[in-house]
Amino acid sequence: MAKKSRIKIDWLCNDGRSNPAPGTVKIAKCGVCGKQMNVKRNVLGATSWVESVGHGKHRHDRFTCPNINEDWHKRIYRLKTDVYQEEINNCDPIGLEKMRQAAEKEILELLEVHAVR
Ligand SMILES: [Zn+2]
Numbered sequence: 001m002a003k004k005s006r007i008k009i010d011w012l013c014n015d016g017r018s019n020p021a022p023g024t025v026k027i028a029k030c031g032v033c034g035k036q037m038n039v040k041r042n043v044l045g046a047t048s049w050v051e052s053v054g055h056g057k058h059r060h061d062r063f064t065c066p067n068i069n070e071d072w073h074k075r076i077y078r079l080k081t082d083v084y085q086e087e088i089n090n091c092d093p094i095g096l097e098k099m100r101q102a103a104e105k106e107i108l109e110l111l112e113v114h115a116v117r
Helices: 049-053 071-089 093-114
Strands: 038-045 058-064
Touching: 071 093
Parallel strands: none
Antiparallel strands: 038 058
């Protein structure tokens, strides 16, 4: 059997940002590195590109991972979205599994180095 890592990868989680309705979420963890995210409560602003272009605003809590601008953090998110894209488009399950394993290996290595918990 394959060795189980102590870090579980959540493939479909937030990218280090989350904007729930005010007061609905107490603490949020980063979907990339697992750190507890910083929060600003009751922010008035846009939460999406579409909203910002349309000058829309609404109140929300703004969670942000303290590591969001780190290169390794962006790399992990990139790896995850690549696998996700492949999952949607791919008709070759073996290729997908190989890609997922390679991505998982790199993600775990990055986490071991940068986000030791
Ligand atoms: Zn993070």
